[in-house]
Amino acid sequence: MVEDRMCRPGPLDNRLRRWAAPPSRDLDALDILPGMHVVDLGAGVGYFATEVLRRLGPTGRLDLVDIDGENLAIARSRLGDDARVGFHIGSAATVPALPDADYDRVLLSLVLCCLADKDGAMETAWRLLRPGGRALVTFPRGALPSRRGRVVLRVTRARWRSLLARRPWLVRPTRRGWAVHRFLLEKPARPAGAAPNDAVAGGAATVHP
Numbered sequence: 640m641v642e643d644r645m646c647r648p649g650p651l652d653n654r655l656r657r658w659a660a661p662p663s664r665d666l667d668a669l670d671i672l673p674g675m676h677v678v679d680l681g682a683g684v685g686y687f688a689t690e691v692l693r694r695l696g697p698t699g700r701l702d703l704v705d706i707d708g709e710n711l712a713i714a715r716s717r718l719g720d721d722a723r724v725g726f727h728i729g730s731a732a733t734v735p736a737l738p739d740a741d742y743d744r745v746l747l748s749l750v751l752c753c754l755a756d757k758d759g760a761m762e763t764a765w766r767l768l769r770p771g772g773r774a775l776v777t778f779p780r781g782a783l784p785s786r787r788g789r790v791v792l793r794v795t796r797a798r799w800r801s802l803l804a805r806r807p808w809l810v811r812p813t814r815r816g817w818a819v820h821r822f823l824l825e826k827p828a829r830p831a832g833a834a835p836n837d838a839v840a841g842g843a844a845t846v847h848p
């Protein structure tokens with residue numbers, strides 16, 4: 640069994656990142672609206688949290704999940720007491736505490752590249768999303784440095800295709816990143832097979848990693 644946390648990210652919130660990849664860029668793509676339920680899988684120190692909460696307004700809900708309690712503790716100290724926020728220490732590949740089909744939006748930012756059970760994490764995103772809900776998934780274009788004898792965690796093109804193929808995701812167009820791959824996925828509102836969906840019919844959504 641491979642330890643399901645393969646990299647320690649260190650400080651994930653700094654001026655360079657805020658300048659080069661501000662939270663608003665990914666959150667605009669996710670189209671977060673007031674009152675929504677959002678879950679950030681592998682939330683780290685909560686890079687997106689303040690901006691997500693601003694967009695959610697008083698009736699929204701944000702759940703932060705991370706396997707690293709230290710990162711979540713930093714996020715908690717930054718966000719303070721906010722009844723809209725839940726903190727969950729655990730793997731993105733399982734998180735049994737969160738209810739099925741309850742979330743409008745899922746964030747998986749720079750996480751698939753850090754965990755071994757990528758299928759599990761994508762499965763969680765699918766499980767948590769309500770039909771019609773959307774997930775933003777990002778991962779680096781290049782390989783992360785890996786030590787000899789450790790699993791290579793890079794999300795290759797072939798690996799991404801296999802992850803997408805697990806479920807009938809609709810892949811919505813979104814802005815390309817120069818250093819990261821960015822994918823906006825939608826869980827179809829209709830059960831697969833009930834009617835032709837965009838991915839199959841060749842509509843606005845496509846499945847091209």
Ligand SMILES: C[S@@+](CC[C@H](N)C(=O)[O-])C[C@H]1O[C@@H](n2cnc3c(N)ncnc32)[C@H](O)[C@@H]1O
Nearest residue numbers: 644648681682683686705706707730731748754
């Ligand atoms: C590169 S950081 C990205 C953090 C955050 N999503 C962001 O964009 O700032 C990767 C995060 O994934 C977390 N992580 C690694 N393996 C995980 C797992 N199996 N389940 C949940 N979180 C995990 C790490 O602890 C770390 O906080």
